[in-house]
Amino acid sequence: MPLARQLQRQYAPLPSQDTQKGTAEYALTTMDKLANWAHQGSLWPVTFGLACCGIEMMNTSMPRYDQDRLGIIFRASPRQADVMIVAGTLTNKMAPAMRQVYDQMPDPKWVISMGSCANGGGYYHYSYSVVRGCDRIVPVDIYVPGSKCHVTMGDKAYDITDFLDSHPGGKDLILEYGGKDITYILQNKGSHAHSEAAYDILEDYLIGLVATDKDVCELNQDNLAKGVPPGAFLRTGVASAEELSKDTDPDADYKTHKFLDLNKPLFLQVLFGGFSTEFYLEQVHRPRHYKGGDSAPIFGNFLEPLTKTPWWMIPLLWGPPVTYGTFIARDGCTSWAQVAAYWSFGLFMWSLIEYGLHRCLFHLDHYLADNSVAITAHFLLHGVHHYLPMDKYRLVMPPAMFVILALPFWMLAHTLFYWNWHVATAVYCGGVFGYIGYDLTHYFIHHCRLPSFYQAQKKYHLQHHFMDYENGYGITSRFWDRIFGTELTEPTSKVAKSI
Template sequence: MPARTLPTFTTAEVEAHSTAKSCYVTVGNVVYDVTDFLDAHPGGPELILDWAGKDITEILKDEISHTHTEAAYEVLDDAVVGHLNTGKKAGANGYTKGDANSKSTGADYDSSDVDSESTAVHPRTGMSCEEDLNKETDFNSDFKKHKFLDLNRPLLMQVWFGGFSKDFYLDQVHRPRHYKGGASAPLFGNFLEPLSLTPWWLVPTLWVPSVSYGLYIANLGFVSTAHQVAYFGFGLFLWTLIEYALHRFLFHLDGYLPDHRVGITLHFLLHGVHHYLPMDKYRLVMPPTLFVVLATPFWKLAHALFYFDWSVATTVFCGGVFGYVCYDLTHYFLHHQNLPLWYKGLKKYHLAHHFLDYELGFGVTSRFWDTVFGTELNMTPVVKSQ
């Protein structure tokens, strides 16, 4: 049987838990949450808080400062919450991450505690396959362990007032959770809540008639239908590149995200909430208002590039919008439907982007641009027997 898999933390993340409300310490590369033990500590909470966010190996051994009995170590055993990401073997769960300076592709995880026939569990997310995304999250234990967001309360204001560092936020928001019963977790918690929920069928209902009308009026400027079809196909192809660019450079603007609550909150609202709750049926497609905001500059771009012919520019734009419709529907179905054989591979690929490596695998409708730009995701974690 696989050993229990715990999350990994950076040194900065551990150091961020240095208050009476959230107090982490380390012994070697094992991370402990001792918040609940502060008031029960025989020497008083102040002694622990002096070491909050730090390694306590030496102070535990220091007989002059304070003699620690076996009971103290038993308390620590019950308080384990994860491991320090040092690039070396991570204690009890036995996973070794590959070269710390290389991009993680899901491979090169080693385990002495996992049977050679079992599937490797990713040390960051604790997941081994796409089915894990559907496992309901225990709200209370998740919040107690990670001190991130309480799924019982509206999420957006928690992000705004959370005081999270960028590194801690990015690590946590890319550890997928699943809301109970497949329902939607509260985002705003007020009258704005319905605006954040978009059923998949709204996308074709709104935009397919709009595309059809645009093509109809643009057709008047073409000599032949074949000519218009060619430009429509070009717009459709152009969308695949736009899709890749938006996903990689806007939705995953992670490395360039300001370490400030404004940037973090906007990131969460735009795409972070989807990675935090990837199986939420009503936050899988783009709300109409957001699409209009993003589509407006592309309308202007199309007419700037093809300034010589309004009909050509409009047809190219309509091809792009139709590509967007295909993208949003594909995205929904990859998460929630059983698909034909070709799509099954695409589904596995996209969901691996969620639970395996969010820094790779940006293509949703295809892997083409991932292959072109070298961001293709290796989806097969390797387990090596010792």
């Protein structure tokens, strides 16, 4: 800290010690002097919360951290602050305002850049609207690293977080270039020499390639020609889970894609549409949302109620038979522990059946026959769910379809456990209970706010709809996806998502 600043703090008089010239002047100046006196004893920051990171700054004033006890108080006016804390992604639109706030702060003043988004743009580094580091707008005195440290070299992106502590020059030197291109600094002998081994080590942390502005422009033009907005996934035309609930304009959608008119019953359109399998699969996996969250008509007549199933019907209809079957299974078992063991085995097997049905039956896309009957069957079985993923009355399995699919498994259970009918029934009841949990989970994932520990699974399944419908088949868990190599991987940026 400058010596003048220290002396000013040491000998600053109290407002009450300063002689006032009159009542009017006293009334006008006392509050200002009080603020300046308190200001000289501790840092008063002005926060520039650019995004959700600003919430963390609010938390520092809460009881857990209570920065007020140290005399640190956020000021609404930059003229009463000597520290600017930048948190969040700085956009080109906000940059002039940020510079203006900085210029209004009195000297001496400091700037703290907090987190990877402020340091270099973070995950939004390659967005056209983002400033790649607030130090391009204001001088930064202190960098607080984020959870990840990403750098680029040409068109390659690297995550060197794990290398920070191993860097011979110390991690602070690398953090200064977080979110930036390091080509120049690696070649600059004035810094310190980098051998070929340094480049080899860097390649170990390669996480992807960066699209150039020309690539992004060409991609967006191609996508727009296909009806895909910029930033969206090419195969689904959707960029995020939030867009799954965005109402579709039926007329504009039909005019653009020449597929189905949401204003008319869908069944006959699919059956007599004359669509090729390739065109059908391309379109049915592009999510739409019926106006107002209602259900689009499938038959449009007296059969329509058979296509709609409220979520509460599943436990109400199948819960009692499962309970009854479990109790009668006790008659042929030696103890309740044996019943529980076989019942749990059935529950575990359901998780595999859930994965197998979803992948090998519902997504039998590559083996779908090129005729209208097969396409219509696919649409009624599962295609309609991908076409209208947020239709709350078509998220759980209709009772008639469940009976058709469940009957073979009843026969299979009693074939495998032929020596004891009651054991087979216990296994089957455990499996059906697993199905009930699966259907309810599926509905809640789409339409309910889940506990924090299950938010990741909600996000995972919705990515199956808007990002990659050929992976991520697990609904209640991703266990079997990991076993069979179909687990979804999230892209690191929106630009990468479109590629």
